[in-house]
Amino acid sequence: MSIRVKDLVFSHKNFSLEVSDFSFDSGKVTVIVGPNGAGKTTFLKCLGAVLSIPKNAVMIDGQDLAVLKARERARLISYVPQEQDSAFNYSVGDFVLMGRAGYLSPFALPSKQDFAAANEALDYVGLRRFAERSIGELSSGERRLVLIARALAQNSDILLMDEPTTFLDPKHETEVLNLVRKLAGERKKTILVALHSLEMAVVYSDVLVFMKQGKIVASGPPAEIFEARLLENVYEMKIRVIDWDGRKVVIR
Amino acid sequence: MSGQANSRQKILTIVILSLPFILFLFSLAIGTYDISPGKVIRTIASVWHPHSRQDLIAPYRDILFRIRIPRLLLAMAIGAALSVSGASLQALFKNPLVNEYILGISSGAAFGAALSLVFLGRAFPPQIAAFFFALLAVGAVLLISGRTESHFISLLLTGIIVTAFFSALLSLVEFFASPYVLQSLFFWLMGSLSLASWKDLSISLPLIGVGLSVLLLLRWRLNVLSLSDEEARSLGIHLRREKLLVIGAATLVTAAGTSVVGIIGWIGFIIPHLVRLMFGVDNRRVIPMSAVMGASVMLVADDLIRGLSSFEIPIGIFTSLVGIPLFLLLLKKTKKVWL
Numbered sequence: 113m114s115i116r117v118k119d120l121v122f123s124h125k126n127f128s129l130e131v132s133d134f135s136f137d138s139g140k141v142t143v144i145v146g147p148n149g150a151g152k153t154t155f156l157k158c159l160g161a162v163l164s165i166p167k168n169a170v171m172i173d174g175q176d177l178a179v180l181k182a183r184e185r186a187r188l189i190s191y192v193p194q195e196q197d198s199a200f201n202y203s204v205g206d207f208v209l210m211g212r213a214g215y216l217s218p219f220a221l222p223s224k225q226d227f228a229a230a231n232e233a234l235d236y237v238g239l240r241r242f243a244e245r246s247i248g249e250l251s252s253g254e255r256r257l258v259l260i261a262r263a264l265a266q267n268s269d270i271l272l273m274d275e276p277t278t279f280l281d282p283k284h285e286t287e288v289l290n291l292v293r294k295l296a297g298e299r300k301k302t303i304l305v306a307l308h309s310l311e312m313a314v315v316y317s318d319v320l321v322f323m324k325q326g327k328i329v330a331s332g333p334p335a336e337i338f339e340a341r342l343l344e345n346v347y348e349m350k351i352r353v354i355d356w357d358g359r360k361v362v363i364r
Numbered sequence: 365m366s367g368q369a370n371s372r373q374k375i376l377t378i379v380i381l382s383l384p385f386i387l388f389l390f391s392l393a394i395g396t397y398d399i400s401p402g403k404v405i406r407t408i409a410s411v412w413h414p415h416s417r418q419d420l421i422a423p424y425r426d427i428l429f430r431i432r433i434p435r436l437l438l439a440m441a442i443g444a445a446l447s448v449s450g451a452s453l454q455a456l457f458k459n460p461l462v463n464e465y466i467l468g469i470s471s472g473a474a475f476g477a478a479l480s481l482v483f484l485g486r487a488f489p490p491q492i493a494a495f496f497f498a499l500l501a502v503g504a505v506l507l508i509s510g511r512t513e514s515h516f517i518s519l520l521l522t523g524i525i526v527t528a529f530f531s532a533l534l535s536l537v538e539f540f541a542s543p544y545v546l547q548s549l550f551f552w553l554m555g556s557l558s559l560a561s562w563k564d565l566s567i568s569l570p571l572i573g574v575g576l577s578v579l580l581l582l583r584w585r586l587n588v589l590s591l592s593d594e595e596a597r598s599l600g601i602h603l604r605r606e607k608l609l610v611i612g613a614a615t616l617v618t619a620a621g622t623s624v625v626g627i628i629g630w631i632g633f634i635i636p637h638l639v640r641l642m643f644g645v646d647n648r649r650v651i652p653m654s655a656v657m658g659a660s661v662m663l664v665a666d667d668l669i670r671g672l673s674s675f676e677i678p679i680g681i682f683t684s685l686v687g688i689p690l691f692l693l694l695l696k697k698t699k700k701v702w703l
Contacts, residue, residue, distance in 0.1 A: 162594045186600025193595060199458045200590055200645040213588045214600025218609070219581040221648065266599065 113138050113173055113188070113269040113302050115159065120169040122158050129154045129326040136319075138269075138302045141292060143313040145306075146323035147347055152306035153194075155323065156272045159304065160191035172270070186214030190263035192273040196247070196255060204250070204258055205243035208234055211265030226265075233264035237291060253284035260291065271295065273305045277312070285309070289316045314338050314360045322346050334360070376642060380653060383660040384440060391436050391663050392428060394671045399424055435560040437569070439666045439679075440659035442557075442625055443635075445572045445617035447658025450632025451639070451650050452579045455586040456610050459516050460640070463632040464618045466519070468526040470627045472501025473615075475530045475537065477623035478549055482541045489567045494623035498615045501526050506611075555626040555680015557666055568620045575617035576655060582610060583651040590647070628680045630687030631658060637691075 115136040122129040129151045136142050144152045157163045159170060161177050170177040172188055180188070190211070198207075211233065212226040222230075234240045237257040247255060256276055263271055273292070277285040289312055295301045296318075307313045313320060314334045322330040322337075324346050330337055338360055343351040352363040392404045399407075407424040450463045464470050476497030477490040484493075509522040534553075541549055552559065579586075588596055589606060597603055621628070635658045636650060643649045662679075665686070669677055 157594070160598050162598050182597065182602045183600045186598065189598075191594075191598035193592070193598075196591075196595075198591055199460060200455070200640075202587065202645055206587065206646050210588045210591065210599060213585070213596075216584075218585050218606055221584050262599075 115270065115302065115304075116171045117159070118169060118171070120158060120165065122154060122163060122165065124154070127151070127154070127326060129158065131155065131328055134328055134331070136302060136304060139296060139300045140318040141296045141303045141305065141316060142319040142321060143305050143307050143317035144321045144323060145308070145310060145313050145346075146329075149325075150323040151326040152323055153274050154326075156191070156274050156304060156306055160189050160272045161185055162191055183214045186266060186268070188268050189270040189272060190266040190268045192259050192263045192271065192276060194274045194276075194278060195252075196259055198247070201246045201248045203244055203246050204234070204239065205230065207247055207258060208243075208261045208265050211262040211267075214266060229267060230261075230265045233261040236264055237261045253280050253287070256280065256284075256288055257291070260288070264295075269300075269302060271301050271303045273303065275306050275308060278308065285312065292316065310343070310362050311360070373643070377653075380642075380656055380660075384656055384663065387660050387663040387667075388436055388440070391667050392432055394667050395427070395432060396670070396674060397427055399427065404428065430562075434562050434565050435557050436663060436666070438560040438565055438624065439557055439662040441565075441569055441572045442621040442628060443631060443658035443660070443662030444576060444655040445621045445658075446628060446632040447635035447639075447654040447661075448576055448579050448651055449614035449618050451636035451647070451654045452582070452586055452610050452614050453632075454636055455590040455647055455650075456607060456614075457519070458590050458592070460637065461516065461633075462519070464614065465527070465627075465629050465632070466523040468501035468505045468523050468530065469498045469615050469618045470622055470629070471527040471530040471534070473498035473619040473622035474553060474627050475501075475534045476619070478534055478537045478541075478553070480623075481549060481552075482537050482545055490623040491567050491571060491620050494619040495571075495616055497530070498619040498622075499612070501530055502611060502615055551678065552626045553680075554678035555628040555683070556676070556678040557625055558676055560624070564624045568624050571620035572617045575613040575620070578609065578613040579617075580651055580655070582606075582613075583647045586610070586647040586651065626678070626680055629684050630691065631662065631683055634687050634691055635661060 117131045117134045119133075120129070120131045127149070144155065146152055154163070158165050161180075165178050167178045168176055177185065209222055209226060209230040212222055212229060215226065216222060231240065231243070234243055237260055239254060239257055239261060242250065242254065247258060250258065260273075260276070276288050276292070280288065292303055292305060293316060296303050317334055319331060320334045320337060321328055322342065329346060330342055338353065340351050340353045343353065343362070349364065354361045354363060389404070390401070393399055393401045403424055407421050407428055410421050410425070446464065453464060453467065454460050454462050473494040476493035476495070479497070480488055480490040480493035505519070505522045505526050508526070509519045538546060538549060585606065588599055588601055589610065591599070593603060636654050639650050639653045639657055643653055665679055665682055669679055669682055
């Protein structure tokens with residue numbers, strides 16, 4: 113599934129996001145990095161039509177995202193928010209099942225197929241044994257996986273993830289990002305991830321996108337574009353990049 | 365969930381589901397005029413056997429069919445309506461503290477019904493004006509507080525303001541009412557089942573039935589609607605349409621009930637909370653179980669009122685006096701379920 117962005121403008125208060133022309137490669141992991149307030153989250157929300165966007169700004173395989181019905185959109189794109197804080201403490205199984213809403217009429221109850229899809233998604237992230245537990249009992253790392261499982265139950269080709277590793281320890285951070293790679297590899301999903309960790313972004317992305325002040329300032333394969341000058345420009349601070357056995361290490 | 369817990373859950377479900385039927389038959393025997401359970405059954409059976417000793421049964425028949433049965437049916441319908449509407453609104457507003465009273469629905473409905481009674485007379489169904497003004501009230505609360513996802517405090521404050529406004533309008537209507545109408549209006553406003561008649565039922569029951577069916581059908585959807593607006597939208601929900609549907613149905617059942625029995629508070633608050641404690645937060649269970657529990661609790665409340673004293677306390681006062689302390693107790697004890 114290809115995503116093409118053209119003349120996308122989204123303004124809120126004194127922030128404005130402007131992307132004149134950009135395409136995301138299908139079946140790849142694109143990582144979006146940039147300082148706080150660069151517009152990463154806003155950009156992802158626009159692409160997921162969680163925020164309302166102008167017509168003809170985002171095309172998915174030639175279809176205008178802005179005119180798609182809510183249900184059709186949910187089957188194409190799933191959005192994984194940063195954190196989940198529901199007022200009600202649902203069980204993990206019930207929560208993941210909600211990923212099926214796009215396949216059901218408002219008056220319908222989930223069918224056997226929907227339960228199977230939810231269970232399969234839980235299996236994939238390795239949390240099937242937690243199905244009966246309530247979300248409140250899980251660690252924040254496990255909750256991230258549950259959010260990803262819900263997006264998987266949605267069975268869409270495009271996955272948008274907003275900082276899925278914030279507040280996670282290195283082990284869980286790696287676990288989540290390995291899962292992201294696995295999804296792109298095994299399931300051929302087109303994945304867009306907003307990340308803060310530059311080291312992780314370099315290792316796990318096929319394509320890196322740098323954002324600053326609501327605009328895309330650079331993009332390309334990390335091996336080609338990841339260098340100190342660009343980083344210093346984007347983050348406005350002194351940064352050194354060291355090549356360590358073929359891995360890029362950021363010193364600041 | 366372990367097998368044992370599962371079977372305990374099943375037994376609890378069966379007990380709760382059968383409660384309204386048992387309580388209904390039991391409640392028929394309660395009242396100022398003593399009719400034993402045996403006579404209740406014989407009197408009801410006589411409907412299908414017209415030749416059995418009519419002379420003995422006729423007075424019982426009048427009491428049961430003209431007074432008690434409509435009253436109990438109304439009590440059950442109101443209990444189910446308020447509980448389900450409370451549970452649905454709580455899911456929709458993503459907050460277990462929300463209810464039809466906070467949102468101004470009750471005061472809007474009460475004003476509409478009073479307006480209709482005073483200026484259009486008893487012959488005109490008060491449900492129409494009640495529904496209209498209840499929608500107006502909740503619409504005003506939503507518009508002023510700014511959408512459904514706004515901060516709870518701002519929703520609460522707006523609700524208080526709109527409720528105060530409709531209370532003032534209601535006082536104005538009372539000011540213009542004749543002393544005779546005023547007396548019945550006053551009694552009705554405190555929430556009373558004693559005025560129940562088949563005529564009220566014939567309009568309110570179908571309305572409540574329609575609203576409850578819609579909310580029952582939407583029960584799984586309410587789970588998804590209880591997530592943040594952004595999440596619900598990304599999961600494929602047409603937010604505006606489905607929110608309007610839930611608010612419309614919840615307002616309809618509340619207005620249909622309020623226009624007949626006045627404002628009965630706290631039921632829509634307490635019952636869904638109790639149900640969540642017993643059955644968890646999944647609305648696939650919360651909605652139907654709230655209906656059944658609400659109907660049962662209203663029957664018990666009405667039995668207590670009719671059985672304990674010769675004079676009847678209005679049920680609205682009763683539910684508030686019992687409900688508020690219970691609510692505070694639950695609030696202190698189980699903060700966890702709410703967050």
